[in-house]
Amino acid sequence: ASALQMTAEEAETKDVIKVGVIGMGRIGLVHLEAITKAPGVTPVIVSNPTVSKAEAAAKQYNIPRFSAEAMDVINDPEVDAVWICSPSSFHAEQIKAAAANGKHVFCEKPLATDLGETVEAINACNEAGVKLMTGLQRRFDFNFQRVQEAIANKEVGKAIQIKLCSRDPAPPPASYVE
DSSP states (O other), rough: OOOTOOHHHHHHHOOOEEEEEEEEEEHHHHHHHHHSTTEEEEEEEEEEESSSHHHHHHHHTTSEESSSHHHHHHOOOOOEEEEEEHHHHHHHHHHHHHHHHEEEEEEEEEEEESSHHHEEEEEEEHTTTOOOEEEEEEEEEEEHHHHHHHHTSSSOOOOOOOOOOOOOOOOOHHHHHO
């Protein structure tokens, strides 16, 4: 199995990774749904400034704790990794705080709203020795992987620029625009 896949037997021998999720809007709930289905990963706390959203998500997914404060997730001693699904303007600050607390970070795109903050967030994770991953939903898309494979296998000439256009398979639910 690759680093991105594991068998059921491998999952049973791995330590459980305990995660906290910041942001219970549309994308936060999408990630939380995936986290609850992933082997070896357990959500232990969620947060959202509108605490009723955090409470509803905690109840729906049987998560023991919820909060209105992102820092409660970041400071939670049980949390190994933080999923940042908050508004973009908070990403860099939350990444740096998570890194300072020794937490690995998964952050929805973008990492920050400007280049300087992006560099600071990346450097904070490097200096703290924690992993940082950006959520780019097309990263594991078959068509995108096929393009990378064609380049790696020299099926095409030297890539100078690649411009792709893709669409989500379905629009977001009506509640997203309400």
